[in-house]
Amino acid sequence: MKRLPKIILSVFLLLPVTLLAQVKTKPSFKIVPLGVLGGVDESNLSAYMLAPVGSDKYICLDAGTIHYGLQKAVANKVFKSAAEQVLKHNIKGYFISHAHLDHLAGMVINSPEDTVKNVYGLASTLETLKTHYFTWESWANFADDGGAPQLKKYHYKVLTPADQQPIENTDMMVTAFPLAHSNLISTAFLVKSNEDYVLYLGDTGADAIEKSQNLSKLWEAVGPLVKLGKLKASMIEVSFPNEQPDKSLFGHLTPKLLMGELGQLQKITGAPIKGLNIVVTHLKPPRKNILKIKQQLKVGNTLGVRLTYPEQGKALQF
Amino acid sequence: MKRLPKIILSVFLLLPVTLLAQVKTKPSFKIVPLGVLGGVDESNLSAYMLAPVGSDKYICLDAGTIHYGLQKAVANKVFKSAAEQVLKHNIKGYFISHAHLDHLAGMVINSPEDTVKNVYGLASTLETLKTHYFTWESWANFADDGGAPQLKKYHYKVLTPADQQPIENTDMMVTAFPLAHSNLISTAFLVKSNEDYVLYLGDTGADAIEKSQNLSKLWEAVGPLVKLGKLKASMIEVSFPNEQPDKSLFGHLTPKLLMGELGQLQKITGAPIKGLNIVVTHLKPPRKNILKIKQQLKVGNTLGVRLTYPEQGKALQF
Numbered sequence A, B: 001m002k003r004l005p006k007i008i009l010s011v012f013l014l015l016p017v018t019l020l021a022q023v024k025t026k027p028s029f030k031i032v033p034l035g036v037l038g039g040v041d042e043s044n045l046s047a048y049m050l051a052p053v054g055s056d057k058y059i060c061l062d063a064g065t066i067h068y069g070l071q072k073a074v075a076n077k078v079f080k081s082a083a084e085q086v087l088k089h090n091i092k093g094y095f096i097s098h099a100h101l102d103h104l105a106g107m108v109i110n111s112p113e114d115t116v117k118n119v120y121g122l123a124s125t126l127e128t129l130k131t132h133y134f135t136w137e138s139w140a141n142f143a144d145d146g147g148a149p150q151l152k153k154y155h156y157k158v159l160t161p162a163d164q165q166p167i168e169n170t171d172m173m174v175t176a177f178p179l180a181h182s183n184l185i186s187t188a189f190l191v192k193s194n195e196d197y198v199l200y201l202g203d204t205g206a207d208a209i210e211k212s213q214n215l216s217k218l219w220e221a222v223g224p225l226v227k228l229g230k231l232k233a234s235m236i237e238v239s240f241p242n243e244q245p246d247k248s249l250f251g252h253l254t255p256k257l258l259m260g261e262l263g264q265l266q267k268i269t270g271a272p273i274k275g276l277n278i279v280v281t282h283l284k285p286p287r288k289n290i291l292k293i294k295q296q297l298k299v300g301n302t303l304g305v306r307l308t309y310p311e312q313g314k315a316l317q318f
Helices: A004-025 A067-075 A083-089 A105-113 A123-133 A214-227 A255-269 A287-300 B004-025 B067-075 B083-089 B105-113 B123-133 B214-227 B255-269 B287-300
Strands: A029-035 A047-052 A058-063 A091-095 A117-121 A154-158 A172-181 A184-193 A196-201 A231-237 A277-281 A306-308 B029-035 B047-052 B058-063 B091-095 B117-121 B154-158 B172-181 B184-193 B196-201 B231-237 B277-281 B306-308
Touching (some): A029 A067, A047 A172, A047 A196, A058 A105, A083 A091, A105 B105, A117 A123, A117 A172, A123 B123, A184 A214, B029 B067, B029 B196, B029 B231, B047 B172, B058 B105, B067 B083, B067 B105, B083 B091, B117 B123, B123 B154, B123 B184, B184 B214, B214 B231, B214 B255, B255 B277, B255 B287
Parallel strands (some): A091 A117, A231 A277, B058 B091, B231 B277, B277 B306
Antiparallel strands (some): A029 A047, A184 A196, B029 B047, B047 B058, B184 B196
16 A cells, blocks of 8 residues: 555646647548559559548548559458458549549449449549540449439539539548649549548649749648648659659659649748658559659658558558 | 390380370360450459460460560469560460450550560450540550550551451461440451460350340351361350349359350251360459359359369460
8 A cells, every 4th residue: 555646646747748749649530542653553553541530431542443542451450340340431422633544443343342432532633524424435333424224323413613512422622723734634622521621533644844923823722721730641652763864754644743732832831841741642653663752752762751651451650 | 135126016006196185186276375264353353365386476365465474474474574575575466356445455555665566456445445544544545556656566466357367476366256245346257377276255245145046157167176176275255153133143154155156056057065175264253253254164064064263374285
């Protein structure tokens, strides 16, 4: 009995520190990458499930590979149910950044086994889905618009740029911003849960190369969130190493171009972005290029952002 | 020295038998399945490389999954070079049976890394490739027809039904036959090397259900080859178990429907087709359905055909 007061004292002294640490690091979002590469491997193309921590109501940001990624995630015990069940019950909607096949093939291939849900995107992206994929020539029309008969499983939900709206069947909100991706309009999705945000960018080139102001406008929109520490992570593509000639970028970023754009973000934010979480997506094989991209990002990271390389089927928290 | 004559005698006695056995079983074709399933798993969708034995000049029959299948085949030592090299140098042309995404996604996804080659198909299939896939909306136009600019890597080669023609850069010939696949025209490719043949059928329904005579016409065309023992193998789809209702077949076969059609082939051939090689393709997950299909084919095989289930990345010879 003699030593008890000391122990109690110790517990009380430790408690505030522990709580503070928890508050500081408590994550707001979980991301389950279903596919992470920028090409050629059909088993691992851009698709990222996103949900608030504590929720099992995910959205899927792009949908290049679904089934194979879900199988990997299930094998890694990220989900307790089978891949087929996660597809049906845990993905509450798809957000397609642009209509290139490597960003939506998994959704189309899996549509016969899917449940009723929304497919969100800018008008031009959904138009291509309607006229090129769910058409009866390329695939059965599982949507509720376009070629007859309409199987009415998917509902196209057109997003208006910069207009925040709720994501049905989830507790999240979304705002879409246009991006310049060579001849196509691509999309950034800013997803909100409570007071925190994750930003996902589909394929995009740098403003200078694309002769665009889309990224600078996006940085203006998210700069205040960065300053307040509310932007928990940004998912951005880097497709090629620095050696790729400008004329062969096809609307993509290199390590140097990404760091240039993040410099713009810091300038607009008006404060250091050191420690900001940057999830680097869409690295294009071959492997030697991927290793080069990682090395060049490491060397070029004078801003001190926190770089993460997502792996298929392995959950991340931010 | 005493026993030598006996040994020599034995060798000479055995030689003709061995030679005969070799002549009898010497295969004419090799098939490398790059993907074998009829759905949902993006890493394993219909694609079969085919070449004469002794040649490294393959064609690819459908192209649902390319890269992941090549990786598996390379891991299995089917090829000595890397997947990227096999894609570029050993696939001399694609034969697309119809334009559903699960039969061509791999070709589109891998096109940036591919070399100049032909894409063969019936006019309607190539038209959909031109207007729905290689369009600049869904993907860059790597073909030499359709939306500008044309990157001119792939040349569309329209096949006329029943008209045999040489396959460029190979020693094989091909004849296309139309098949009925719900709302689409699908295709059977009859491939000839020397005096031997392999028949590949894309997705197809049964004549009775599709209100078609396409399969009966195909059996009439190949019946004489079956009778002469020149048809080394037929690759045919079975997508659903027998329990699938007719209205939900969507232009596919069940074990019972396949055996019914093979019965027609036997009737037209005018001789037993016992021992004919049937490679069963396009089985649709889930796994329990696949097991059921195999069981139902086993039980229903009163014709005595030789059923083979292809596996991704494992070479077959016929």
